[in-house]
Amino acid sequence: MQTMKTSWCLAPGRLVLPGAATWLAIACGGGTTPPPETPPLELLATPNAGPTAAPPAPGDDVAKGARALEANDATAAKAYFEHALRTNPNNADALYYLGVLADKAGDKDGAEKSYKAALKAKPDHEQAAVNLSALYIDGQHFEPALAVAQAALAKHADNGALHMNAAVAAAWKGDQPGATQEFLAAVRLSPGDPMFLLTYAHWLGVWKLGDAALTQLKLARPLAKKEGDAGLGVLAAIGHEMHVVHAWPDCVSTYDDAITIKDAAELRTERAACKIGAKDEPGALADLKAAIAKDASYAPAHYYLGNELARAGQFKDAASEYSAFLKIEPTGPMATAAQDKLKLVKQKAGGK
DSSP states (O other), X not given: OOOOOOBOOOOSSEEEOTTOSSEEEOOOSSSSSOOOSSXXXXXXXXXXXXXXXXXXXXXXXXXHHHHHHHTTOHHHHHHHHHHHHHHOTTOHHHHHHHHHHHHHXXXXXXXXXXXXXXXXXXXXXXXXXXXXXXXHHHTTOHHHHHHHHHHHHTXXXXXHHHHHHHHHHHHHTTXXXXXXXXXXXXXXXXXXXXXXXXXXHXXXXXXXXXXXXXXXXXXXXXXXXXXXXXXXXXXXXXHHHHHHTTOHHHHXXXXXXXXXXXXXXXXXXXXXXXXXXXXXXXXXXXXXXXXXXXXXXXXXXXXXXXXXXXXXXXXXXXXXXXXHHHHHOTTSTTHHHHHHXXXXXXXXXXXX
């Protein structure tokens, strides 16, 4: 059973692909290809979430609850775990799984309580430590996240997810050397995990190590691509990080792969941003028009198409696109810029 924790803190204009585990961001503002003003928060992966002790006996309540959880029957799963705790209040696996249920339901306080109880009952419970440290990072509590991960690594030094959580917590605390050491351990232990490589690459970009970031992104890309639909969110996020480090040809080709999997307005708009960086204005224009044809309600495509049309001197058409954007997102984070640009292109077109 797996529990995947991912979260990005985004610049304005954020989007998420349906079913994806990764948030993406569309650059916004006055320039053509600006990176986000603040870096995305973090990517956390907690693979192989589940008790790391020997599997329970087939008739065990915890085993039954785990099977129910895998079948997305949370009600039955909770009943089995609670019954296991009535038999043994210190059943660490049952406590851990109740934490997973709470986590999935958005009850962060309940999840924290259950994970901590599991660790109290069994201090070397590996996955409880993975999920608790990830939960703390989600809440931007980086000191306790690092403490939990490091304590668990003393017993489970070969757990890549624990190294990754320690790396992200250390990075947010400003400890680049410590974070780098943990990132290297994480990707060494999980070389086939594109999310780990992507997360490391993101932070290399934050640290202005663009060439090193691109190396990791190029390693991650084929791994995400081969996962097909399941890897689409990660593949698109790889493309976005390539945008951030201005690796325009790689950015475009990565979105080529993503669009082959799913031709979506969001992906077309992201690829257009990369093409603008690559000075391929006709290609960008074609992608933005295609994005709107696919989903006219996707506001950022209208905004960036307005930018391209205005740059080409097509002021009336640009005004139409800015107006369409404002109709969809009249109070969004890009609304003020769109209003200013609409006023300007109207003036240039000779309108009021």
